[in-house]
Amino acid sequence: MAFVSSETSATHALSASAVKILIAGGFGVGKTTMVGSVSEIRPLRTEEMLTELSSGVDDLSGVEDKTTTTVALDFGRITINPELILYLFGTPGQQRFWFMWDELAYEALGAVVLADTRRLESCFAAVDFFERRKIPFVVAVNCFDNAPLYEVQEVREALSIDNAIPTVLCDVRKRNSSKQVLVTLLEYLIGLAKSATTPTEASSPVQ
Secondary structure, X not given: OOOOOOOOOHHHHHOOOEEEEEEEEOOOOOHHHHHHHHOOOOOEEEEEEOOHHHOOOOOOOOOOOOOEEEEEEEEEEEEEEOOEXXXXXXXXXXXXXXXXXXXXXXXXXXXXXXXXXXXXHHHHXXXXXXXXXXXXXXXXXXXXXXXXXXXHHXXXXXXXXXXXXXXXXEOOOOHHHHHHHHHHHHHHHHHHHHHHHOOOOOOOOOO
16 A cells, blocks of 8 residues: 655645554653554554663663563554545654664654653654654644643743644543544644645736
């Protein structure tokens, strides 16, 4: 099955039957949980148990209770309407697996960058990755229990992202919350497409 290239007009892409979306962010930020909560099919997961071999390699600061890690990708699917299906690809969060991001990002139309206010710096790499490749993205702050709460504008400033990039609060454990994040991304992509295809005012003909 062919996915629509991110270099293709988003208007055409969103009318296609399948759209590839990435779910990215730092280690333990909730990517696997988000794909699982919103997918209408049993999600494909490539999780392995954390062992002593990963000690000193994976940064568990703030997620000391985490016992598994994604070593390749998470995959899920959600039907927005009969003519639009999103295929969700969750990226691995640990730095030692970042080499896989380019392959996963191939032909992706857009992305969700999940952020954790306890470790906001963990999503810097994802923000930089999509900015460099000009892949449109939204930021979704996963509101963990007992995590510091910040205003959306404070998060934008901390991440040094443009005010035009949608930034929302969410709880990826809840299907409706995860779905709303994806709807926000789609609305953003449609807005970008309309901006790109709006004809400029024609200049007056030379007399």
